[in-house]
Amino acid sequence: MAGRPGRRRRRGGRAAAAPGGGAVPGGRDVGIPNLAPALGRRRPSGPCRGRAPGGGGTGGRVRTVAAVLIAVLAGAAGVAWADEAAKAPAGSVADQPKAAEPAAAPEAGKPIVAEIKVVGGSTITADTVEYYLNVSQGDVFDPQAIAKSFRRFWDSGLVEDLKVEYEDIAPGKVRLIVTVRERPKVTEYLFKGNKKLSTSSLREKLDTANVTLKRNVPLRSSELKRIKQAILDVYAKEGYASAVVEPVVSDDGPNQRKVTLEIDEGAKVKIGEIRFEGNKVFSNRRLRMALKKTKEKSVLRLFSKKTIWSKETWGEDSENLKKFYMNHGYKDIVVGEPQVxxxxxxxxxxxxxxxxxxxxVTIPVxxxxxxxxxxxxxxGATVFDGDKLRKLYDVKPGKTYNYSKVEDGNEAVRNLYQARGYIYSYTNQALVERKDKPDTVDVVVSVYEGDRFRLGRLEFAGNTKTQDxxxxxxxxxxxxxxxDMSLFKKSMFKVNQLGYFKLKEDPLDFKFDDKNRLVNVTIKGEEVGRTDIQFGFGYSELEGFFGQFMFNTRNFxxxxxxxxxxVQxxxxxxxxxxxxxxxxxxxKRMLVGGSIYNQTVDYSALTGSLSDYVRKGKGGSLVWGLGVSDFGQFSVTYGYEDVYASYSVLRTLGPDSPITYPHGRPLPTPYTGIVTEDKFHEVYSGITSSLTPxxxxxxxxxxxDPSQGISYFLRVRYAGGPFGGDFDYLKPEWGVTLFHPLxxxxxxxxxxxGGIEKSLNGVAIPFxxxxxxxxxxxxxxxEWYSVLPRTKAGAYFVDANGVQLGGDRYLQLNLEYQVKLGGPLKxxxxxxxxxxxxxxxxxxLGLVRxxxxxxLRIFLPIFQxxxxxIYGINPRPFPDEKRSNFQFSIGSTF
Known part of the structure; x- marks a missing residue:
């Protein structure tokens, strides 16, 4: 028979009523918090007969405290199953966290829970029930408290059907009967149809998104939906926005299920069109240009990830679009949620x-x-005069309001304060619309100065080899x-510039001593192997194939x-x-160094060489340098070199016959000489002693591997004169290199x-x-060393022996667009x-090549x-040149 709220039984115990009434969502009254919706009638076996708690009759009746049918809840209400199961799996309560509200201790005259019985559970034990219902044997029987804990048990997701009853088994004692139908457990997750992304890659990306495919946990539809959406998100980030995922559940044994995630990946879907709605001032094309991370596909963006829709990058571009409008005076711009x-x-x-x-993609504005x-x-400015700070803002009354110009001024103010030790300082701009001029806003910049700090302890972490x-x-x-934060940031740049201690992404650890106004700083990084030890073989256009031993280190x-x-x-x-x-x-910031060398090079082995030429040189240098700024250095180098050079020319019979080189190329100028068919060798040797400031x-x-910054040099080599040697000449050279991240x-x-050289005593500069x-x-x-002075007709300049001459001057311009492909590849x-x-x-300049x-560049840790x-194209080749050339080398152009 069904009970009603507030009604008491006359005999056989009480029907545990509570004020009010209620129902679990879904429309069925299951006794939460009304605790007497139904009374089962069955007689207890054996000694369970007796008076019900509270007196007045025999027990034997089973009373329902709370019950839920899965079909009603799932079909009518869609109860959300929480992750409580993962927190408290079925099993010993000793493994579970303590409940939030401990059960009350037994009180005189009130029945106690003498026994907890679980019906229908294979893994759910009495310990599990005690945890979720917050009741244990020996506790006071409190139907209202049990009913409140009932939802917690249901939300655990462990069961798909749950009913809690009780019966009197002796005066002052009751037995709780918990009937459950356990959810089937997931034994395995399988992927099917994934070709673009491997199973291991999918699992890794899901783990990154905090979605773990757990085994031996209850099967829950909410978890399957979460996994499905996570997989769709993974594919969307890779550009497969049309991917479809369908979880298919199949039997895998008694109360066990196998989940197959069937995937139709589709093709990559790139952004075909970006539209805007509500824009009247700026065209769609102009607004698309304001987006930095989100672009329409095109031939020029064939490999760009900007053509793949991403919620994360859209967050940045949404701000970029707002900033664009605000930089043109539209301070109230609203960018809505895009429709994809x-x-x-x-x-x-x-x-x-x-x-x-x-x-x-349609973007409303x-x-x-x-x-x-x-x-x-x-x-709020007290340290600096307000008029001085205002001069840092490049804004003028009457001009269009520009958000970025105001922010640039704010940044300049912050840098000024932080350079004085006010490292907590910050600024904020507020806009006030003027009543007398409705289309004008005043800008109020609030400055928070904070306290002034000194540098306390400075330490380094991660330098296992490099001395502090x-x-x-x-x-x-x-x-x-x-x-001084500006000076400290510049110092951090200098540390990173060393090349053998790489700073971490977040390299600074600040610890403030507010009492003494000190900040202790730890600089975090890691050693980078810049010691290069090589045994092996290599190839370059200059050296050809070679064997070598090399040891180089910037941190000896x-x-x-x-x-x-x-040795090579x-x-x-x-x-x-x-x-x-x-x-x-x-x-001190003083450079002292030196080098010695002995080198022999046979240029006649080079492809395209116009003469047989062997150069043997030995010598050395001494250098002294002095740092004169944070990034500048003045230096003086003394060099000494003794060179023995020989070259051969093939002469032909007769004074009027054309002269040819060993490679069969005619001389560009007439030449007559000794009649012979053999090569003859000219020896040219001498000492060069020079000073180069x-x-x-x-x-x-x-x-x-720079990505930003600039370097330049200017040097003048003065050979001969007071330094002796066989050659007197002046050679000024200059150069500038720029790296700018796009x-x-x-x-x-x-x-x-570029460079230029000039003889000072009339003696020709050695070839x-x-x-x-x-x-x-x-x-x-x-080809290597093939760019020598030529006439427009292609003729070389040669000396009296027919040896082609290098230039007295040169210019060189190199331009690069570098793309990081990932890892060591560029x-x-x-x-x-x-x-x-x-x-x-x-x-x-009409002769410029x-x-x-x-x-393709590959940066390997073992090399510096x-x-x-390299694949290069020569669009205007001379007859003796190739139109294209493939080259391999180790090193850099600049």
Missing amino acids: NLIARNPAGRTQKEKNFRMV QEGKQFKMGDLSIK KVMRREIRLFEGDWM LGRGEILGVG SGATGRSYTLSFSEPYFLD GYGYDSRDDPF SRRTIFAGNFE YDRYRLGGERSLRGL LIFFSDIGNTWYDTQGWD YTYGTE APLRF
């Missing part, structure tokens, strides 16, 4: 790929009205100085010293080198350099010391321009320079 529609070009297709979807700039005022002092000397602040013994030892032997020669430099001699500046962020993955790089270009280190796509699109000129040609092409695969 997939339009099937072939709706009848059987698969998602055959349907051939096109993506259209509410522009509002345009405002002009009114007055700008500063509030090596990095500490790059810090332009001393402990106890005012904490962790002291920041630079040491290089090399190959098709074109051999070399021995030893070099050492100390960039902080006597712990120079200045260099380098603000690149990395000496090996985006997170692309970089523009450029290099421009081996004149300028030659060509090859992977100057003009890519042209794709380079380049254009090289330059030439060498003979003295009589001046700087005739140019090439273009692509290059990249491996390069």
Whole structure:
């Protein structure tokens, strides 16, 4: 029989009523919090007969405290099953967290729970019931408290049918009967149909999204929906926005289920069109240009990820779009939520790929009205004069309000404060519409100055090899100085510039001592292996195939010293080198170093060489340098070199016969000489003693693989004169290199350099010391040293013996567009321009050579320079040149 709220039984115990009434969502009254919706009638077996709690009759009746039918809840109400099951799995209550509200202790005159019986459970035990219903044997029997805990049990997701009853088994004692139908457990998750993304990759990406495919847990529809959506999100990020995922559940044993995630990946769907709604001031095209991360597909964006729709990147572009409007005075701009529609070009297709979807993104905007700039005022500034701070803002009354210009001024104010040690300082701009001029806003900048701090302890973490002092000397602040953040940031750049201690993404750990106004700083990073030890073989256009031993380090013994030892032997020669430099001699910004070498190069082995030419040189150099700014250094280098050079010319019979070189090319000028058919060798030797003062500046962020910064140099080599030697000449040279990031993955790089040399005593500059270009280190796509002075007809300049001459001057321009492909790979699109000129040609730019092409670079940790695969095109080749050329090398052009 059914009970009613508030009604009491006369005999056989009480029907545990509570004030009010209620029902679990779904329309069925199950006794929450009304605790007497139904009374079962069955007699207890054996000794369970007796008086009900509270007296008045025998027990034997089973009373329902609360019950839920899964069909009613799932069909009518869609109860959300929480993750409580994962927190408290079926089993021993000793493994479960404590309940929030402990059960009451037994009280005199009130019945107690003498027994808890579980019906229908294989893994759900009495311990599990005690945890979720918050009741244990010996506790006071409190039907109302049990009913409140009933929903907690249901929400655990462990069961798909649940009923809680009780019966009197003795005076003052009851038995709780919990009837359950357990949910089937998931034994396995399988993927089917995934080809673009492997199963391991999918699982890894799901783990990253905090979606773990757990086994041996109850099967819940809400969890399947969550997994399905997570997989769709993974595919959407990869560009497969039309992907379809369908979880298919199948039997895998008694009360066990296997879930197969059937995937139809479809094809990549890129953004075909970006539309705007509500824009009246700016065209769709202009607004699309304001988006930095979201672009329509095109031929030029064939490999760009910007054409793939992403909620994360849209968050950035939404701000970019707002900033664009605000920079044009539309301070009230509202950018709505984009509508992303997939339009099937072939709706009848059987698969998602055959349907051939096109993506259209529609972005609603509410522009509002345009405002002009009114007055700008500063509030809260006491350290600096307000008039001085106002001068940092590039805004004028009457001009269109520009959000970015105001923010640039705010940034300048913050930098000014932080350079004085007010590292907590910040600014905020507020806009006030003027009543007298409805289209004008005043800008009120509030300055919070905070306290002034000094640098306390400075420490480094992660430098397992490099000594602290090596990095500490790059810090332009001393402990106890005012904490100048601008100078400290510049110092961090200098530390990173060393090349062997890589700063972490978040490298600074600040600990504030507010009492003493100190900030203790720990700089975090990790050692980078910049010690290069090589045994093996290699190839370059200059050296050909070669074997080598090489040891190079920029951090010798962790002291920041630079040491290089090399032995190399190959098709074109051999070399021995030893070099050492100390960039902080006597712990001062003073460079001291030197090198010695012995080198033999046979240029006749080079493809395209116009003469047989062997150069043997030995010598050395000493260098002294002094740092004169954060990134600048003045240096003086003394060099000494003893060269023995020989070259051969093939002469033909007769004074009127054309003279040819060993490669069969005619001389561009007439020549007559001794009648012979053999090569004859001319020997040209001499000593060059020179002094080279120079200045260099380098603000690149990395000496090996820079992505930003600038470097330039100017040096003048003076040979002979008071330094002796066989040659007297002057050779000024200059160069500038720039790296500028265009985006997170692309970089523009450029290099421009040149030089000129002039004899001081009328003696010709030795042919081996004149300028030659060509090859992977100057003009890519042209053969090594093949760019010599030529006439417009292609004729070379030669000396009396018919040996082609290098230039008295040169210019070289290299332009690169670098694309980071991921990991150690870079794709380079380049254009090289330059030439060498003979003295009589001046700087005739009509003779300039140019090439273009692509290059693949691979940066390997064992090398201090990249491996390069270069394909260059020479669009205007001379008859003796190739139109295209493939080159391989280790090193860099600039």
